[in-house]
Amino acid sequence: MIYVHVPFCRSKCAYCDFYSLPRIELAERYCDTIEAEWKWRRNETDGLLSRPTLYIGGGTPSALPRNLLQRIIELLATPDMTEITIEVNPEDVDSEFVRWLDDTPVSRVSMGIQSLRDEELTAVGRRHTASDALKALDLLTASRLDVSADLIYGLPGQTPASFASSLAELTARRPEHLSCYLLSYEPGTRLHAMRTRGRVSEATDTEAAEMFD
Ligand code: SF4
Structure with missing residues (x-):
């Protein structure tokens, strides 16, 4: 696999310790x-x-201007690749984006959904x-692309019942693949600082185990 990390996001999610900056204006230089x-x-x-195979991850590859994304794909994709994946965020996926993707050699999209409850996302x-x-999920699952969706369990305010409802709504759309990650409080993240200040509390082991089951 050739992995390309796109180190830009529109903003930083509270839990995220992946390397990414809210500086998309640097993207052209990065492509160079x-x-x-x-x-x-x-x-x-x-x-x-x-x-x-080629995996374009991040960060938020879908936040890049289309011409730069096209440039990365054209540079690295070869006809013998068995899979070309791009990570996308839901706010970037509309019908025009899916039509554009359809004209590229990309075969698989990985989308961070994380929850289907607005209060948990906020x-x-x-x-x-x-x-x-x-x-976004409906547009992608209706396309020729394979879809992989991510959820997080153990989010602040989440309960086993609310996680189960996100899971049920998501799996009803029949994406090809689903990944569920337990939220971790990584040092240096905003979420970690919020826990230290007592503004959020971590899911108990019992709650996390129930969501995992
Ligand atoms: S979780 Fe994804 S969108 Fe959020 S800051 Fe991290 S890489 Fe960017």
């Missing part, structure tokens, strides 16, 4: 460096990848609503 590095190092993969600073996520 990817292109330079690829020219310099592309021979390193010769003969090493039996099933070559608690961790997500930019989209549950309704945005469901619209």
Whole structure:
């Protein structure tokens, strides 16, 4: 797999410790460096990848201007790739974006939905609503693209019942793949500071285990 990290987001979610900056204005310069590095190092993969795939993750690749995203895909995608994945955020997915994706070699989309309860999304600073996520999911599952969706359990204010309802609404849309992650309070994140100040409390082990089940 060739993995490209797009280190830009529109804003920072409270729990996130992935490297990303809310500085999309740097994206063109970043693409220039990817292109330079690829020219310099592309021979390193010769003969090493039996099933070559490309994963464009982040950060928020879907926040990039379309021409820059196109540039990364054209630079790195090859006809022998068995899978090309791009990570997207629900607020960036509309019918025009899905039509555009359809004309690229991208075969799979991974979308961070995290919850289908607005109050849980707001608690961790997500930019989209549950309704945005469901619209995006409907557009993507109706397309030729394979869809992978992510949920988080253990969110502030979440209960086993509210998690179960997010899960049920999501799986009713039949995405090809679902990942569920237990929320972690990573040092240096806003969420970690909120817990230290007593503004949020972590799910108990019993609640987390119930949601996992
Ligand atoms: S959109 Fe994704 S990568 Fe960006 S801050 Fe939120 S969780 Fe992190």
